[in-house]
Amino acid sequence: MNRQSSTGPRPAIAELNGVSKFYGPVMALNDVTLRLQPGITGLVGPNGAGKSTLIRLLTGQLRPGLGKVRVCGRDAWRAAAKAHIGYCADADAFYEEMSGRQFVRLMARFHGLFGATARKRCEDVLEEVGMADRADRPLAGYSKGMRQRIKLAQALLHDPDLLVLDEPLNGVDPLGRIELLKQLTEIAGRGKAVLVSSHILDEMDRLAQRVLFLCRGRLIASGTLAEVRDMLDDHPLKVCVACNAPRALAARLALHETVHGIQMQGGDRLILQVRPPKEFFPMFSELACQEDFEIRRLEILDASTEAVFDYLMQATHPAAESRRVSAMQPAADR
Amino acid sequence: MTTALAVVQMMLTAVRRMIWSRQTMISLLLLALVSLGCIAWSLRGERDAGDFLQQVLLPMYVAFLLPISCLGFATVGIAGDREEGTLVYLLSTPLPRPLIYTAKFAAALLLALVWSLGGLWVLGTAGGPAGREAVAVAWPAALLATLAYVGLFQWFGAVFRRATIMALGYALFLEVFLGNMPGIIKRVAITFYTQCILFEAAAPLGLPPSGPHSAAIFQPIAGSTAQMILILLAAGFFVLGAVCFSRREYP
Numbered sequence: 064m065n066r067q068s069s070t071g072p073r074p075a076i077a078e079l080n081g082v083s084k085f086y087g088p089v090m091a092l093n094d095v096t097l098r099l100q101p102g103i104t105g106l107v108g109p110n111g112a113g114k115s116t117l118i119r120l121l122t123g124q125l126r127p128g129l130g131k132v133r134v135c136g137r138d139a140w141r142a143a144a145k146a147h148i149g150y151c152a153d154a155d156a157f158y159e160e161m162s163g164r165q166f167v168r169l170m171a172r173f174h175g176l177f178g179a180t181a182r183k184r185c186e187d188v189l190e191e192v193g194m195a196d197r198a199d200r201p202l203a204g205y206s207k208g209m210r211q212r213i214k215l216a217q218a219l220l221h222d223p224d225l226l227v228l229d230e231p232l233n234g235v236d237p238l239g240r241i242e243l244l245k246q247l248t249e250i251a252g253r254g255k256a257v258l259v260s261s262h263i264l265d266e267m268d269r270l271a272q273r274v275l276f277l278c279r280g281r282l283i284a285s286g287t288l289a290e291v292r293d294m295l296d297d298h299p300l301k302v303c304v305a306c307n308a309p310r311a312l313a314a315r316l317a318l319h320e321t322v323h324g325i326q327m328q329g330g331d332r333l334i335l336q337v338r339p340p341k342e343f344f345p346m347f348s349e350l351a352c353q354e355d356f357e358i359r360r361l362e363i364l365d366a367s368t369e370a371v372f373d374y375l376m377q378a379t380h381p382a383a384e385s386r387r388v389s390a391m392q393p394a395a396d397r
Numbered sequence: 398m399t400t401a402l403a404v405v406q407m408m409l410t411a412v413r414r415m416i417w418s419r420q421t422m423i424s425l426l427l428l429a430l431v432s433l434g435c436i437a438w439s440l441r442g443e444r445d446a447g448d449f450l451q452q453v454l455l456p457m458y459v460a461f462l463l464p465i466s467c468l469g470f471a472t473v474g475i476a477g478d479r480e481e482g483t484l485v486y487l488l489s490t491p492l493p494r495p496l497i498y499t500a501k502f503a504a505a506l507l508l509a510l511v512w513s514l515g516g517l518w519v520l521g522t523a524g525g526p527a528g529r530e531a532v533a534v535a536w537p538a539a540l541l542a543t544l545a546y547v548g549l550f551q552w553f554g555a556v557f558r559r560a561t562i563m564a565l566g567y568a569l570f571l572e573v574f575l576g577n578m579p580g581i582i583k584r585v586a587i588t589f590y591t592q593c594i595l596f597e598a599a600a601p602l603g604l605p606p607s608g609p610h611s612a613a614i615f616q617p618i619a620g621s622t623a624q625m626i627l628i629l630l631a632a633g634f635f636v637l638g639a640v641c642f643s644r645r646e647y648p
Contacts, residue, residue, distance in 0.1 A: 124488060125646050146491040156482030158414065172406040173490040175399035217486070 075100055076147075076225050076256035077121055077139075082130035084116050084280075091116040093280040094130070099225065099256045103247060105271030106260040107372055112277040114260045115153070118229050121258065122150040134225055146174075149223035151214045153230045153260075155207070163198035163205065163213045164189065170217040188216040193242060207234025215243070219250070226250060226257045232266060244270050264369040274368060276375050283375055291375075292366045298374045299323045299336035302343075305360035309333050312356050319346055331359065403492055404500045411474055411504035418477070420469030427465060428516050431457050435523035446530035447603035450595065453528070454535055458520060459591050463513055463539060464546055464572055468564040470508045471550030474501035475642065476560035484647055494643040498555065502635060506547045513543040534602065538594035541627040545587045548634030555642040579614055587630065593623035 075098035084092040092113045099121075108114050119125040120132050123139040137144040158166055167189060171181040189195040192212040202213065211231055218226060228247075232240050244266065251257045251272075261267060267274060274291065276284040284291045292300070306312050309331050316322045316335065321343040324336035337343040340363075351358050364370070415421065438444070438453055475498070478484035487497050517539050521532030553567070554560040576586030583589045596604045597620030617623075 119648065122489065124485065125648060142491050142493040145489060148489065150485070150489045152485045154482040154485065156485070158410075158483060160414075160417070169406070169410060170486060170490075173403055173487070173492070175403050175491065177399065177402055221491075 077134045077258075078132070079117075079120070079127075080131045080133075082120060082127045082132055084113075084120060084125065085128045090280050092120070092127075095277075095280075095282045096130075097275060097282060097285060099258055100273075101251065101254045101256050102272040103251045103257045103259060103270055105267040105274040105368065106258055106277065107262075107264065107267060107274055107368060108277035109376070111279075113280040114277055115229065116280075117277065118227055118258070118260055121225070122148050122227050124150075146221060147224045149218035149221065149226040151211075151218040151226070151228040151231055153233070155210060157202045157210065157213070159203040160201070162201055163194055163209070163216075166202060166213060167198070167216050167220065171220050174221045176220065184220055185216075188219045191219065191246060192216045208236055208239045211235050211243070212239075215246075224255055226255055228257065228259045230261055231259060232261055232263050240266065264367070264372060267368040271368075274371075276372060278376065284371075288366060288368060288371060292371050293340065295371070295374050298365070299338040300340045300343075300366065301364040302335045302337055303328070303360065303362045303364055304333045304335060304358065305331045306333075306351075307331065307357040307359070311354075312350075315350060315354060316347075319343075321346060334364070400492065400496070403490070404496050407487065407492070407497065407500035408504045408507075411501055412507060414477075415470055415473060415504060415508050418473055420473050424466045424469050424512055424516075427462055428512075428519060431462050431516075432519055432523045435520050435528060439523065439525040439528065444527050445602070446527045446534070447599065449524050449527045449531040450535065450599050450602065450604060453520065453524060454517075454531060455592065455595070458517065458535075458539075459542070459595070460573055460576070460588055462516060463542055463591075464568040464587070466512045466516065467509045467543055467546035468550045468553075468561070468568055470512065471505040471547045472554045472560040472564050474505045474551055475554035476557070477554075479554075479558065479647060488647065495639045498551075498639045498642040501554075502547070502551050502638070505551055506544070509543050509547045510540070513539050531599070531602070534598045535595055537598065537624075538591050541594065541624055541631075542587055542591040544631035545590075545627045545634070548631040548638065549587070552634045552638035552641065555638045555645065581616065584618075587627070590618075590623040590627050590630075593617040594620045594627075596620070597623075 077099040079095050079097050082092055082095045083090065095113075095117065106114050106117065116125065120127055121134065121139060123134075123141070123144055126140050132139040134144040135147040137147070139148070158169070161169065164185065167185045168181060171185055176184055186195060189198050192215050194209065194212050194216060197209065198213075202210065205213065211234060215228070215231065218228070231243065235243060247257055247259065247270065259267075259270060268288070271288075273285065273287055275282060276291065284294065304312065309327065313325045313327065313333055316333075317325060321337050321339065322335055323338055326334040328334050350356070365374075434457060435453055438449070444452075475484070478487060488494070490497075514536060517532050517536055521528040524531070550560070550564045553564045557563045572586045572588050576583050576588040592615070596615075596617050
């Protein structure tokens with residue numbers, strides 16, 4: 064892999080250029096262009112948006128109908144690219160008769176690691192995913208969370224530059240999720256690109272530095288959450304403010320053109336609709352200091368992945384919004 | 398070097414998993430049933446090797462047991478991983494797809510050869526002296542037929558989602574039905590070439606016989622030609638399968 068100086072532009076570990084993918088007459092991906100750089104990138108979209116297709120293209124399981132998919136400069140379909148890719152598939156399939164340790168060792172051998180190197184690497188990754196002390200049990204008896212960890216371990220074996228995780232948090236208990244998210248952050252910190260597809264949008268807020276929003280095979284938005292939120296001009300940012308004199312603050316804010324709506328929320332709270340946020344926040348700080356308001360709370364209400372996702376769905380297909388709740392997994396899963 | 402070791406490891410893993418598979422149990426059961434038939438046959442008076450070939454090996458082994466055993470091992474190599482969802486692990490390794498196919502082919506061939514030649518030996522032993530004499534003549538034909546069947550059925554595994562069902566349909570319809578049709582239509586069946594090799598090798602034992610397998614009706618080709626065709630079929634199916642497996646998407 065060509066490594067570039069950290070002072071230059073960030074290198075793209077994986078690239079999709081004008082990629083379209085057809086399943087017979089169905090267009091699963093439509094002219095998608097993106098670059099994955101070191102760090103964690105979230106992949107979000109409703110069912111049928113093309114997330115799995117995009118992941119399979121990136122991991123060389125599928126070939127694009129049009130366009131090119133490259134990982135570390137190599138065609139993702141080719142075997143040479145696979146040495147740079149770690150893939151944690153969503154399918155819950157293993158060689159069930161093996162133990163977790165046997166399975167990971169076998170995968171190490173398939174990746175060309177043998178002898179002491181393979182043993183050490185296996186123990187390292189099992190330790191990393193928190194399975195070193197439980198890996199001798201048969202895979203058939205593992206919980207969903209343990210199976211996810213073993214899948215992650217086999218994906219990390221060959222120290223890939225691109226780690227692709229399809230719904231890695233499915234079935235993992237809350238404590239396990241926190242540990243997994245921490246591990247992914249550490250992996251990304253080592254200069255790896257991590258692509259995570261998940262329907263658990265709350266966790267994307269904490270995890271992903273960048274988010275790709277897919278809908279009906281099209282990449283409808285990408286960037287940091289703040290960047291994507293800023294692009295949504297039709298939806299003023301909702302800001303919750305709690306202060307000692309809410310009525311007085313509301314009267315002062317009403318004079319500013321960046322404030323498009325004010326709603327009293329009882330007690331000491333105001334819900335503001337502001338646009339553009341970049342002009343609002345400096346003005347608000349200045350006002351609060353000058354007028355001596357005691358600001359007890361300042362919170363953006365709709366800049367989460369979930370809120371941005373909702374707005375994007377409304378923008379791209381209004382009817383889709385009403386179906387979104389049913390398209391995503393039940394709230395109990397989150 | 399590490400690539401070669403990885404391919405060998407993949408082959409050994411496939412062998413280990415196939416040995417303890419449902420296919421082995423089914424093949425074992427069928428072999429046991431046919432062996433019982435052989436024992437019963439051998440108890441019925443004076444029989445010679447020609448009789449054993451004609452009455453036991455041709456209908457029970459060549460036309461039935463051999464293709465069924467081969468399809469069990471050859472289709473499960475890739476189709477089994479597809480059905481279980483574990484193929485993604487193999488396709489995520491940095492091994493070129495033709496090598497993955499080769500590893501699976503080698504595993505299936507190894508087991509199918511052990512099974513077909515071992516099964517032939519068991520049947521010969523069960524058939525008594527006549528059976529043992531017939532086996533000494535029949536094993537080259539069984540060996541070449543196994544090569545061709547494994548090549549064919551492994552290709553089925555690479556191409557069809559339900560490869561075992563497709564292969565069963567092929568074995569029971571094309572091999573049994575068309576393979577016993579009069580005229581040259583039977584030449585589409587691997588069984589035909591296996592029988593041609595057998596007939597030439599067993600000529601001193603009185604084959605080809607009279608009746609439905611008489612030379613006039615069966616119209617055999619030369620044994621050496623049949624051998625060459627089976628070798629070419631095996632090689633051709635292997636290459637075809639490797640190409641299909643290398644190009645095909647397995648979503």
